[in-house]
Amino acid sequence: MGPENPREDELQNTQLMLDVAKNEYSSERERKRDLETRAGILIALVGVLIGIVLTTLDFSLVLKYKNIYAVIGMFLLWFFILIAIILLLISLFQFIKVLKVQQYGAIDLSFIDDQYRNEEALGFQFEIADSYKEIIIHNRALNEEKVIKYNWGINFFKYAMVIYLPLIIIVSIVKAY
Numbered sequence: 001m002g003p004e005n006p007r008e009d010e011l012q013n014t015q016l017m018l019d020v021a022k023n024e025y026s027s028e029r030e031r032k033r034d035l036e037t038r039a040g041i042l043i044a045l046v047g048v049l050i051g052i053v054l055t056t057l058d059f060s061l062v063l064k065y066k067n068i069y070a071v072i073g074m075f076l077l078w079f080f081i082l083i084a085i086i087l088l089l090i091s092l093f094q095f096i097k098v099l100k101v102q103q104y105g106a107i108d109l110s111f112i113d114d115q116y117r118n119e120e121a122l123g124f125q126f127e128i129a130d131s132y133k134e135i136i137i138h139n140r141a142l143n144e145e146k147v148i149k150y151n152w153g154i155n156f157f158k159y160a161m162v163i164y165l166p167l168i169i170i171v172s173i174v175k176a177y
Helices: 006-056 060-064 068-098 121-176
Strands: none
Touching: 006 068, 006 121, 068 121
């Protein structure tokens, strides 16, 4: 048994395609918004951590110890703290690149004119769904770029913390003695 009205079946299929395209378009917009929100929060966190790391650089400790080995040890600690700061700055730069304004696509509605007032819905829905498809592909590519930059920022942030956290413990022990 075939469909009773093949034209109505085509219209329903086209409507389904349009609905899927609209949902994907909304999903990509939400994905962009979520990435930018997370990057903004991490920018603030990295800024605070840079300030905290900079306060770790206590030059009075060099004057406290007259032993050359202690001074060399302190300079090595500062060297690794400097590496942590550089990694945090790279992380900050990557997060800022996530927020960089890019040209996201929007549905081109210029094809909607008087000819579609009398056209059947099938052709109109198909053309809109096709427009959505092009925009979704473009926006998805831009979002993938943002994800890569975000992941790089997260990785540099993790490396900085792996270097800095043991150093802060060592500096605290040295300050105690």
